[in-house]
Amino acid sequence: MRRVLRKQKSVYALSLTLCLIGIIALLGTLLKTYPQISSSTDPFSTFLSLLWTEKITISQAFEFRLIYLVILGDVMLVSGVVLWLLSRQWLVVPGKTVWYQCPFCKKKWRAVGDKALVHCPYCNQLVHPLIAEK
Ligand SMILES: [Zn+2]
Numbered sequence: 001m002r003r004v005l006r007k008q009k010s011v012y013a014l015s016l017t018l019c020l021i022g023i024i025a026l027l028g029t030l031l032k033t034y035p036q037i038s039s040s041t042d043p044f045s046t047f048l049s050l051l052w053t054e055k056i057t058i059s060q061a062f063e064f065r066l067i068y069l070v071i072l073g074d075v076m077l078v079s080g081v082v083l084w085l086l087s088r089q090w091l092v093v094p095g096k097t098v099w100y101q102c103p104f105c106k107k108k109w110r111a112v113g114d115k116a117l118v119h120c121p122y123c124n125q126l127v128h129p130l131i132a133e134k
Contacts, residue, residue: 011087018080025073029066032056100129108132 033050040046051070057063101108102120109121120127 008087011083015080015083015087018076018083020080022073022075022077022080025069025076029069029073032066099132101132102127103130 029051032054033047036050037043037046051067052065054066055063056066056069097110097112099108100111100118102122102125104125104127105120105123107120107122111118116128117126118129119125120129
Protein backbone atom coordinates (compact mmCIF):
# COMPACT_ATOMS: atom_id res chain seq x y z
CA MET A 1 0.00 0.00 0.00
CA ARG A 2 2.71 2.44 0.97
CA ARG A 3 4.75 1.62 -2.12
CA VAL A 4 1.82 2.38 -4.38
CA LEU A 5 1.35 5.71 -2.66
CA ARG A 6 5.01 6.69 -2.99
CA LYS A 7 5.14 5.69 -6.61
CA GLN A 8 2.03 7.69 -7.23
CA LYS A 9 3.42 10.77 -5.51
CA SER A 10 6.54 10.72 -7.67
CA VAL A 11 4.43 10.35 -10.81
CA TYR A 12 2.29 13.23 -9.61
CA ALA A 13 5.41 15.35 -9.01
CA LEU A 14 6.75 14.39 -12.44
CA SER A 15 3.48 15.33 -14.11
CA LEU A 16 3.49 18.72 -12.36
CA THR A 17 7.09 19.28 -13.47
CA LEU A 18 6.23 18.43 -17.07
CA CYS A 19 3.22 20.74 -17.01
CA LEU A 20 5.38 23.50 -15.56
CA ILE A 21 8.06 23.10 -18.24
CA GLY A 22 5.32 23.09 -20.88
CA ILE A 23 3.72 26.27 -19.54
CA ILE A 24 7.10 28.00 -19.25
CA ALA A 25 7.97 27.02 -22.85
CA LEU A 26 4.65 28.34 -24.15
CA LEU A 27 4.84 31.50 -22.04
CA GLY A 28 8.39 32.05 -23.25
CA THR A 29 7.16 31.79 -26.83
CA LEU A 30 4.42 34.34 -26.16
CA LEU A 31 6.83 36.74 -24.44
CA LYS A 32 9.33 36.40 -27.25
CA THR A 33 6.76 37.13 -29.95
CA TYR A 34 4.61 39.62 -28.04
CA PRO A 35 6.36 42.83 -29.23
CA GLN A 36 5.81 41.93 -32.90
CA ILE A 37 2.30 40.58 -32.32
CA SER A 38 1.08 43.64 -30.45
CA SER A 39 2.26 45.96 -33.24
CA SER A 40 0.76 43.81 -35.97
CA THR A 41 -2.61 44.21 -37.65
CA ASP A 42 -3.01 40.47 -37.99
CA PRO A 43 -1.69 39.02 -34.71
CA PHE A 44 -2.49 35.39 -35.42
CA SER A 45 -0.74 35.02 -38.76
CA THR A 46 2.14 37.13 -37.45
CA PHE A 47 2.44 34.71 -34.56
CA LEU A 48 2.41 31.70 -36.90
CA SER A 49 5.05 33.11 -39.21
CA LEU A 50 7.19 34.16 -36.26
CA LEU A 51 7.14 30.56 -35.03
CA TRP A 52 8.96 29.52 -38.18
CA THR A 53 11.30 32.48 -38.52
CA GLU A 54 12.23 33.51 -34.98
CA LYS A 55 15.19 31.69 -33.55
CA ILE A 56 16.25 31.27 -30.00
CA THR A 57 19.97 31.19 -29.47
CA ILE A 58 21.18 29.53 -26.34
CA SER A 59 24.82 29.39 -27.34
CA GLN A 60 26.79 29.87 -30.56
CA ALA A 61 26.37 26.23 -31.44
CA PHE A 62 22.82 25.75 -30.24
CA GLU A 63 19.90 27.64 -31.69
CA PHE A 64 16.42 26.50 -32.59
CA ARG A 65 13.26 27.89 -34.10
CA LEU A 66 10.37 28.97 -31.89
CA ILE A 67 8.14 26.29 -33.39
CA TYR A 68 10.23 23.63 -31.66
CA LEU A 69 9.74 25.38 -28.35
CA VAL A 70 5.98 25.37 -28.95
CA ILE A 71 6.01 21.67 -29.88
CA LEU A 72 8.14 20.88 -26.84
CA GLY A 73 5.76 22.88 -24.65
CA ASP A 74 2.74 21.05 -26.03
CA VAL A 75 4.32 17.63 -25.65
CA MET A 76 5.36 18.39 -22.08
CA LEU A 77 1.93 19.72 -21.22
CA VAL A 78 0.06 16.79 -22.75
CA SER A 79 2.30 14.14 -21.19
CA GLY A 80 2.06 16.00 -17.88
CA VAL A 81 -1.72 15.88 -17.99
CA VAL A 82 -1.73 12.21 -19.05
CA LEU A 83 0.63 11.29 -16.21
CA TRP A 84 -1.50 13.28 -13.80
CA LEU A 85 -4.59 11.34 -14.89
CA LEU A 86 -2.68 8.06 -14.53
CA SER A 87 -1.48 9.00 -11.05
CA ARG A 88 -5.08 9.69 -10.08
CA GLN A 89 -6.24 6.34 -11.40
CA TRP A 90 -3.61 4.50 -9.43
CA LEU A 91 -5.12 5.91 -6.28
CA VAL A 92 -8.38 4.08 -6.96
CA VAL A 93 -6.83 0.75 -7.90
CA PRO A 94 -5.14 -0.68 -4.77
CA GLY A 95 -6.41 -4.23 -4.67
CA LYS A 96 -10.14 -3.63 -4.67
CA THR A 97 -11.98 -6.76 -5.73
CA VAL A 98 -15.27 -6.42 -7.54
CA TRP A 99 -17.73 -8.72 -9.23
CA TYR A 100 -17.98 -8.30 -12.96
CA GLN A 101 -20.92 -9.46 -14.97
CA CYS A 102 -20.75 -10.21 -18.67
CA PRO A 103 -23.53 -8.41 -20.60
CA PHE A 104 -23.73 -11.30 -23.10
CA CYS A 105 -23.66 -14.54 -21.15
CA LYS A 106 -24.70 -12.95 -17.81
CA LYS A 107 -22.07 -14.93 -15.91
CA LYS A 108 -20.21 -13.33 -13.01
CA TRP A 109 -16.58 -13.45 -11.93
CA ARG A 110 -14.37 -11.74 -9.41
CA ALA A 111 -11.46 -9.55 -10.50
CA VAL A 112 -9.18 -6.85 -9.12
CA GLY A 113 -9.50 -3.23 -10.15
CA ASP A 114 -12.02 -1.39 -12.24
CA LYS A 115 -11.29 -1.92 -15.89
CA ALA A 116 -13.43 -0.46 -18.64
CA LEU A 117 -12.81 -3.36 -21.01
CA VAL A 118 -12.17 -7.01 -20.07
CA HIS A 119 -12.28 -10.40 -21.70
CA CYS A 120 -15.13 -12.43 -20.36
CA PRO A 121 -13.59 -15.69 -19.02
CA TYR A 122 -16.67 -17.65 -20.08
CA CYS A 123 -17.56 -16.56 -23.60
CA ASN A 124 -14.15 -14.92 -24.28
CA GLN A 125 -15.61 -11.73 -25.72
CA LEU A 126 -14.15 -8.30 -25.13
CA VAL A 127 -16.87 -6.64 -23.09
CA HIS A 128 -17.69 -3.54 -21.08
CA PRO A 129 -18.49 -5.47 -17.92
CA LEU A 130 -21.30 -4.58 -15.58
CA ILE A 131 -20.17 -4.14 -12.00
CA ALA A 132 -22.33 -6.50 -10.01
CA GLU A 133 -22.82 -6.39 -6.27
CA LYS A 134 -19.87 -7.46 -4.13
ZN1 LIG B 1 -19.54 -13.65 -21.36
